[in-house]
Every structure is written in C-alpha cells, then in structure tokens.
Amino acid sequence: MIATKLEILVDFGPKPDMCCVEKTINKLKSVDGVKQACFKEGAIVVETTLPSSQVLDLVTSASGKRAVLQGFGDTQSAVAMISSGSCCHGGLVGVIRFQQSPQGLIADGTIDGLPCGSHGLHVHASGDLSDGCKRIGEHYNPNNCCHGSPTDPPSSRHAGDLGNIVADNTGRATFKICDEVLKVWDIIGRSIAVTERPDDLGRGDNPQSKIDGNSGRPIGCGIIARSAGVFENPKRICACDGVVVWDEKGRPLAGKGRREGLKPCCQNHKDKVEKENLNKASPKI
Structure with a gap:
C-alpha cells in the first residue's frame, strides 16, 4: 500500500x-x-x-x-463529505480524502451508519446534490466503457469504478484504495457514492451487472472538492464564529449544534465579530 x-x-x-x-x-x-x-x-x-x-x-x-x-497528502488533494441526504440529517455520515500520487489516486475514507457487509463505491459524473443522491448521474465514464472491476484495464471498466468497501458490525467502513485510472483533477466537482448492495464488478448474470454492478441505489454521497495538503491550511480558528479547529470535529458546518458546549472565550470571540459586523453595516451620520 x-x-x-x-x-x-x-x-x-x-x-x-x-x-x-x-x-x-x-x-x-x-x-x-x-x-x-x-x-x-x-x-x-x-x-x-x-x-x-x-x-x-x-x-x-x-x-x-x-x-x-x-x-x-503532499500533492494535489480533495475531499468529499458523505451523507445520506441533501443535508446531514441521515444516519450515514463519513469523509473520503483523495490524493494524487505517482502510483495513482489514493482514496482514504471512513463511513459510519452502513448496513454490515459489502457496498459498492463509485465516482459519479455529476456533483448535483440538490435532491440528495438522486441527481448525481451515472458512473464517471469518459471512455464510454462497460462497468467493471478497479483491477480491469481502462477499456473494460468505468473510470469511476472503485469496487467495494466493507462495513463491520458497528456499521463502519474504513478503507484506503489506490486506483491507477482516476486522476484527482478529473473528479473535483463530481460526486462519490456508496451503494446499498455489493458491486458484482461486472461479473454477474443480471443485466445491471454491466451498468452498475447490480449494486443498487446510492445510500450516501458527497461532492468532491479541493482540500488542503500538509501545511497548506494555516487555519486554527474559524474567524466567523470562533470555533477552534479541533472543536469542529463532529459538528455541522453551520446552524444548530455548531457552537453547542463551546468555551466562553469562543462565545466572546463570536460576540466581538458580530459587534464589528454590526458597526460596519450601520449607516454613518
């Protein structure tokens, strides 16, 4: 690896x-x-x-x-926040990080809330999450090939075919995949999805086998966006609301629950920022 x-x-x-x-x-x-x-x-x-x-x-x-x-990563990186709906209210959540290496694209992820067992993992053509995972399109397939295994040659698989991940009895799948076909700059702005069933890798008898591995509907997905590599992100505190970087773990990006239980110093920072913004917005007489 x-x-x-x-x-x-x-x-x-x-x-x-x-x-x-x-x-x-x-x-x-x-x-x-x-x-x-x-x-x-x-x-x-x-x-x-x-x-x-x-x-x-x-x-x-x-x-x-x-x-x-x-x-x-120390080269171009990307990240996708995985959830089971258009927002983060479903039970399935996770993060997949991507890095381009000389050997191929590395996908490093953890997804919680999955049914125990194997589930297909695929990059899709679209990054439209306006209706959950229903508008992300087909598998990313620039060469117009049939569905296959990530070990198949590029002419015998979709570029977005990443095979299966396996959830344990707690519902967690932890994985690290290296793929020789995908490139990080080709997938930014697209989406990645995990499916309800295992991917048969194009080897099954069902007509869907050569389309999507007969892996069923996506049950979790996320848009692939650019992210920071090692020492490319100097952020230690969110200037907008005073949430320190380690307090962000497990919190929504905005809204209810974002600031629950934070230290008073963070609240003071937020009050200061809000006061400064109010002064800027007030008309000068």
Missing part, C-alpha cells in the same frame, strides 16, 4: 508538554504501517500506509488529547 503524509493537529495547548509529544511520537513509530512520525510547526506529521482515521485514533489514544486531520 502507498504511504501518505498526514498533518495532525493535537490540542496540546499554547505550551506543549514535550513529554506527551514524545510519548505520542514513539507510540506512532511502534505501529506497523507508520513509516515516519515527527512534531513539526505545532503539528504531528505522519507518513503512513494506514487509513487516516486509524492514525487519528492512535494519536488521540496516545496523547489523551483531541486531534483533527489538518492536511492530507
């Missing part, structure tokens, strides 16, 4: 306890699949073949602190 670089922010505070930092680094280095780990520019940088969610869990466990993924 190809290694990727991760930039992980850990809530060490303004003056990191270097004993805690060293303990976290040593724990990472002891794990199979972690090639390098170091503390640089206030973040832990890890080169690993493991899915990013597993590395985040390792960092959280070793440090005892909150941790979030700040940068993914």
